[in-house]
Every structure is written in structure tokens, then in C-alpha cells.
Amino acid sequence: MVVLSGDxxxxxxxxxxxxxxxxxxxxxxxxxxxxxxYGDFNALTDVSLDVRKHAxxxxxxxxxxxxxxxxxxxxxxxxxxxxxxxxxxxxxxxADIYGSGVDPxxxxxxxxxxxxxxxxxxxxxxxxxxxxxxxxxxxxxxELDAIVEKSLDKANLWKEVKGILNKNxxxxxxxxxxxxxxxxxxAVQPEVILMDxxxxxxxxxSVQKIEDLMHxxxxxxxxxxxxxxMQQAARVSDYTSFFLxxxxxxxxILVESGPTSEIFTNPIDQRTEDYITGRFG
Amino acid sequence: xxxxxDQMVNNFAxxxxxxxxxxxxxxxxxxxxxxxxxxxxxxxxxxxxxxxHGVNAEGGIFPTIISSIYVTGLAMLIATPIAVLAAxxxxxxxxxxxxxxxxxxxxxxxxxxxxxxxxxxGFAFFIEAFGLPxxxxxxxxxxxxxxxxxxxxxxxxxxxxxxxxIRWGSYGMGxxxxxxxxxxxxxxxxPRIITGLILAMGRAIGExxxxxxxxxxxxxxxxxxxxxxxxxxxxxxxxxxxxINMPAAYGTAFLLMALIFIFNLIARLIARRYKKLxx
Numbered sequence: 001m002v003v004l005s006g007d008x009x010x011x012x013x014x015x016x017x018x019x020x021x022x023x024x025x026x027x028x029x030x031x032x033x034x035x036x037x038y039g040d041f042n043a044l045t046d047v048s049l050d051v052r053k054h055a056x057x058x059x060x061x062x063x064x065x066x067x068x069x070x071x072x073x074x075x076x077x078x079x080x081x082x083x084x085x086x087x088x089x090x091x092x093x094x095a096d097i098y099g100s101g102v103d104p105x106x107x108x109x110x111x112x113x114x115x116x117x118x119x120x121x122x123x124x125x126x127x128x129x130x131x132x133x134x135x136x137x138x139x140x141x142x143e144l145d146a147i148v149e150k151s152l153d154k155a156n157l158w159k160e161v162k163g164i165l166n167k168n169x170x171x172x173x174x175x176x177x178x179x180x181x182x183x184x185x186x187a188v189q190p191e192v193i194l195m196d197x198x199x200x201x202x203x204x205x206s207v208q209k210i211e212d213l214m215h216x217x218x219x220x221x222x223x224x225x226x227x228x229x230m231q232q233a234a235r236v237s238d239y240t241s242f243f244l245x246x247x248x249x250x251x252x253i254l255v256e257s258g259p260t261s262e263i264f265t266n267p268i269d270q271r272t273e274d275y276i277t278g279r280f281g
Numbered sequence: 282x283x284x285x286x287d288q289m290v291n292n293f294a295x296x297x298x299x300x301x302x303x304x305x306x307x308x309x310x311x312x313x314x315x316x317x318x319x320x321x322x323x324x325x326x327x328x329x330x331x332x333x334h335g336v337n338a339e340g341g342i343f344p345t346i347i348s349s350i351y352v353t354g355l356a357m358l359i360a361t362p363i364a365v366l367a368a369x370x371x372x373x374x375x376x377x378x379x380x381x382x383x384x385x386x387x388x389x390x391x392x393x394x395x396x397x398x399x400x401x402x403g404f405a406f407f408i409e410a411f412g413l414p415x416x417x418x419x420x421x422x423x424x425x426x427x428x429x430x431x432x433x434x435x436x437x438x439x440x441x442x443x444x445x446x447i448r449w450g451s452y453g454m455g456x457x458x459x460x461x462x463x464x465x466x467x468x469x470x471x472p473r474i475i476t477g478l479i480l481a482m483g484r485a486i487g488e489x490x491x492x493x494x495x496x497x498x499x500x501x502x503x504x505x506x507x508x509x510x511x512x513x514x515x516x517x518x519x520x521x522x523x524x525i526n527m528p529a530a531y532g533t534a535f536l537l538m539a540l541i542f543i544f545n546l547i548a549r550l551i552a553r554r555y556k557k558l559x560x
Contacts, residue, residue, distance in 0.1 A: 077449065105456070105457050106455065108452065109455030115449060115453070119444070119449065121451070121468075122468070122469045132456075135464075184450070
């Protein structure tokens, strides 16, 4: 195992192929020594990580490795699960995510989320996309029309649905539904989009369209994607973090983090190499 | 050998199921056909749209139809907001613990209180203690006690039935709990909530014991809630018990069943439309 350059403080069990930033201002998410519990179960331990602005970061690892759990810390979706607890430093745009003055509702407006299961509301396509802007008090029809069109267009869905905006979102195919959900999130102009295995339940054409749109929007939006699919991580991401739970019942760790090209061609940790070459997981 | 025996057992079990199912369906159809055959002959515009005369046994039953619809509508207005809000609280806000279990148990118990007891309570409470007259209002209040648990439990189930993923979609966009509940969860659950409301209405409009104690039995066209009246089931009961006009009793029964059938049909249609939307 290659030892890190000495100027980085000793950070848990993780290997970094690029040193972590010193100044929190240089990272969109600045995470140090994060621990996470479901009740008594310590699910994640000592995770330190930077998420770079306007880049695509992939979280990879086998099932149960805590990557989705970690993702949900970033917009406090774990708050919705009873009995969870977080410790450590977790800054978004230099502000403490779990700070006492932080409203998770406000945070989630800035850090949107896409789920594994496409989850359009049982309403029209238009109303789905207009949901967020309406929450923010936008009532003007022309303004809403413009937002709906722009968001659907960014989500590579406009051409398919422009004639059927009044149709129920549930009438679309799974892949179209997922793009509808992406449009819905884009409509509130978040700074970050968290994607929790967005492509694992949909058709290949839609996967292609989603990967395309990720590239198209990344200069406006920071994207973090959790994926089981290593080819996808290699294709779409600029940075990759590899999570692993080595022993069932023990906490998962962040094994390695760095630029995707480094992780995939020149991994530091043997376990990373084993995973990306498909020797386990 | 044993294969043949297995097959015999199988056929025997199958015929038992058929017989059981047959008895159920036959019971339903016998009742319906009996009432229709005996009642349909007296159904004329005069019967539906005019007042009774003589000893209230001849002529039409118009005021009783209006009284029934009036009291059911009023009971809906009273019971629905309370039951729906209670259900939203139970399903979305209440900490799931012993208190919620007690509330749910209380609701289920309330639903199984015999209606004659509910009528007696309505009489003692709304009329004797609160001094309300025998009226639409008293009967609607007592009926709403009957409807409350039905609406509350169906609404709660409907709200719980909305997938967690859909809620997360809303929370994940920075919606508050109230925004999520009011704009996503309740609309998604609405068809099932409406189905529950209509089933409760069907239950209320056919209710006899409760209105017997609380509405009185005067033939009257109710205008304001404190007016008294005679509901269809009461009219039916009085006609039949005194044996003064059995055909009119069956006619009333037929109309009552038709009303309830229409309610159930509407409930079904809404449920089916919802299912279609989901596909």
C-alpha cells in the first residue's frame, strides 16, 4: 500500500490518490471523520472526503457498504429514518449540515435527490415538474410553462412528452419516469443533485440519456451518483470513492477516494483493485 | 390407488368451496330479487315525488327520501373533516407508540358498538343532556359517531398505502412535511379516501336504530338542521310493523337499496379509475 504524502493529516483507514483540501471553501462537501449509526449499529466509520464543485463524483462498492447511507447524510434524508445518528464534520458550502440552525427543508432545496425507484407523483407530467417551483410560490403560468419546458429539455425528456404534458406521470415508462424525476429536481435549480442508483431499474436507452444529461448539466450542478455499475462509474464520473464493509456487522469504511482515472487505472489499495477488477462484490 | 384418493379429496374440497361461494351469492341475490319483485311494482313518479297521505301509508314517500339524504349529507359534513384530520395525524404525525395503538383500538371498538346503543347514547347525550330537538342535527351527530371510525380507518390505510418513495421524492425537493402531506400524499390517497367516505355514507343512509332515537318520525320536509323528519328506514319499519301497506314498505326498501347500490357503484368506479391511472 502506498503511504500518503506526509502533509495530509492522518485520516482514518482511507487512501487518497489526491490530497484532501485544507480549506473547506475548496470543496462543495467537506467531510471529516464522519460516523453514522442506525440505532446501535455503527454503519459507517471515520469517513473523510471532499466532493468537488461542478464535477461528477461516483460512490461505488458492494451492496450494504454504506454508500447510499452516506449519500443520504448529504441532504439529511436520513433524518426521515428513526433512530439514526451522525457524528463528525459535514460541511456543505462551508456551512455545517447538521448545525443547530440548519433547516433540512432548506438544505434539500439546494441539494436535490433522485432515487433508485422512479417516484413521480400520481399527477400530470406538468404538475410533477411544476411541483417544486410552486412550493417556492411561483404561480405565474408563463413562468411555470417556461420552467417546465426548460427542465424537461435538460432532462432529455421534452421531445417525448411535449404533446402529453397533461398525462399522468405514472403512465410513462420507467426510464421516462426517472427522467421526469430528474426534471422535477432540476426545476428548483439545486446546486447539487444526489443520485442513488438512478439507473438500476430502467432501460438502456434511458440510461444513455441520463448519462448524457449528467454531462450536459455538470457545469451548472454538482452531481454525486451512487452506482453498482463500475462501467457506469468509469464512464460518467470525474471522481470516485470506494466504500466497503469487510465484515458483516462491522462498520463500513471509505477505502479509497480520488480521480476516477486514478482509481480505475492505478488504485492504491489492493481491495479497490480487487473490486474494480471484479474479484468480489 | 392413492392418486385416485388424492383426486377424490381434491374434488371434495373443490365442491365445498363451490357450495360455500354459491350460498353467499345466492343469499345476496335472493334478497335483492325478493325486494325488487315485491317493490318495483309500486315505484312510480308519484311514489317517489309526492307526500304520503291517509295514515301516512298511502301516496308517496318523498319527504322520507329527502330526510334520509339530508341527514346523511349533514353527518358526512360533520364526520369527514374530523375523521380525515384524525387519520392524517395518526398516519403521518403521531409518534407510533402505545397512544396511537390505543386510538386505533378505540376506533375499531367504536365501529363495532351496536347501532341501537349508539342511538341510545345519541338520545341521552345530544337530546337529553344538550337539549337539542329530535332533528336532522341530532341524528346527524349520532350518525357521525358511527361514520367516524369507518372513515378514519379507511383514510389512515389509504395514507399509509402511499409509497415511501413518493414521499421521499417530495422531501428530497425541499418540501416540508405539511407540503408533502397536503400536496402529494393526500391527493395520491384521495381515491381510496373517497371510496371509504362513500361506503360510510352507504352505512349511514341505511341506519335505522340511530335515527329512530334521534330524528323522530314525523313526516316532514326538513329545511334547517333543527327540523325533524322521518328517514326511509324508519318509514319502512313503521309500514311493515303495522302491516298497513306492505307494497309501499317493499317499494321503500327497493329505493333504499337502490341508493346504497348507487353509492357502492360510485365507490367502485372511483377505485377502478385510480387503478387505471396507476398502470
